[in-house]
Amino acid sequence: MTRLALIAVQLEIDADVTSTPERYRAHLETSVERAVDAAGPSDARVVVVPELAGHLALLALAPPAAHRAKTLSAALGAAAVRRPFDVLRGVATTRLLDPRHAVLAALAPDGERFWRGVFGPLARKHGLYLVAGSHLRLGPSGDLTNASFLFAPDGRLLSTTDKVNLVPGIEDRAPRALGLARGEADRLPIVDASFGRLCTLICYDGFREPHTSEERFVPLGPRLAARGGVSVVANPAANPWPWHGRWIHAEPDHADEPATREEQWQREGLPASLAEMPFARWGVTAHLVGHVLDLRFDGQSEILERDARGVRRIARAEHPDRGGHVTATVTC
Numbered sequence: 001m002t003r004l005a006l007i008a009v010q011l012e013i014d015a016d017v018t019s020t021p022e023r024y025r026a027h028l029e030t031s032v033e034r035a036v037d038a039a040g041p042s043d044a045r046v047v048v049v050p051e052l053a054g055h056l057a058l059l060a061l062a063p064p065a066a067h068r069a070k071t072l073s074a075a076l077g078a079a080a081v082r083r084p085f086d087v088l089r090g091v092a093t094t095r096l097l098d099p100r101h102a103v104l105a106a107l108a109p110d111g112e113r114f115w116r117g118v119f120g121p122l123a124r125k126h127g128l129y130l131v132a133g134s135h136l137r138l139g140p141s142g143d144l145t146n147a148s149f150l151f152a153p154d155g156r157l158l159s160t161t162d163k164v165n166l167v168p169g170i171e172d173r174a175p176r177a178l179g180l181a182r183g184e185a186d187r188l189p190i191v192d193a194s195f196g197r198l199c200t201l202i203c204y205d206g207f208r209e210p211h212t213s214e215e216r217f218v219p220l221g222p223r224l225a226a227r228g229g230v231s232v233v234a235n236p237a238a239n240p241w242p243w244h245g246r247w248i249h250a251e252p253d254h255a256d257e258p259a260t261r262e263e264q265w266q267r268e269g270l271p272a273s274l275a276e277m278p279f280a281r282w283g284v285t286a287h288l289v290g291h292v293l294d295l296r297f298d299g300q301s302e303i304l305e306r307d308a309r310g311v312r313r314i315a316r317a318e319h320p321d322r323g324g325h326v327t328a329t330v331t332c
Contacts, residue, residue: 004195005042005329006232006315007035008286008301011050011133012323015292019067024060025118028053035325036126042329044153044195045128049119050288051146051203052238052297054135057111058104059292071294076103104144104178108136115149116157124155129193131234133286134163134202143181146171148200148236150191159189163202168215170240185218195332196231196281199224203237206270206285208277224279231332233280235270238288243298243320262300262320271304275311282306282330289321303328 009031017027032047039045059066062075069075115135123130130151137147137160146163162183166172173179190199201220210217224230239261241248247264266272270283283306287299302316303326315328 001331002044002195003042003329004232004332005039005045005327006282006284006303007039007045007047008284008303008315008317008326009035009047009049010287010289010299010301010317010322010324010326011053013053013056013288013290013292013297015067018056018060018292021057021060021114024057025114028118029122031323031325032122032130033126035327036128038325039327039329044193045126046131046193046198046232046234046284047126047128048131048234048236048284048286049133050238050286050301051134051148051236052288053133053236054111054115056292057114057135058107061107061110061114069293072292075293076107104136105138105142108138108144111135112137119149120151120155120157123151123153127153129153129158129198131200131236131286133236133288134238137162139181144179145181145183146202147183148202148234150189150198150200150234153194158191159200161189161200161202163205164188164220165204165207165210165217167204168212172215182216185220185223188220188223190224190227190230193231197229198232198234199230199280200234200236201270203235203239206233206235206237206273206283207268208273209268211268219273221273221277221279225277229279231280232282232284233270233274235283235285237285237299237301238297239265239299240295240297243300261298265299271311271313274304274306278306280306281332286326287317287320289323301326305330 066075066078119132132149134148164183283304288297300317
């Protein structure tokens, strides 16, 4: 029998921790180390960091002038002004003429190098499986994706997962969105770990149904079940809507519609996916919280267990707007 510690880092961000790469690195390291200490001894550990935390590395790496901007887009634009040749290369590489996309393509490789440099050593230092949230990845084909690294206890990069289901109007190629490319649903990485099988579903990929009826959406729980399922599904998340506020797609005259984002998450997100399809024994959701520039995030990290009786929550963050961690030790 293996004692497995499941750990969700509820990472809190603000203008101070993202003001320099040194401060952001220290904040990330400290947040992970505190969570690991709180979990206590075990035979194996899985740590999950929130989605989009790697995107903010681009802000941390930006020059001081960029931090005086009002929005993240303006800050990254100011950072890219000093790198015109990289921006031109970004246009040529991605084949999209959108200036915002060219800026992201120019800056993404630096953000990925920073991200690898933080989390590979952290995984090795603490001897754990580390799901490093998500970051912007510029692929060999020129596509930009929302990607998540999984590091082994010896610090090796085990897999890279590209997000499949993009949030409409935010991540897809709608006007003013990020223009990201989608991952391939049938090529979702599954890793054989010391305790069993492990995979990553980035935020919306953990949902059982789409937010709207018009968007392209692929339920991934059935795809994983068809491949034999996993022991642990990591669910790095970043929710940009008020957790206790009215869900934007709820219909006021429909009593069966979820009223708040929190309720909608429970009805349609990972808890509902696991209830509908037994594709994992445990689920670990780690939320990004706090605000910086024009970005604000809320959410309650949680750890779920599915058995013959159904899905139950075995640990949850107390607050949706404060940093911290959630841990649970299970036997497998």
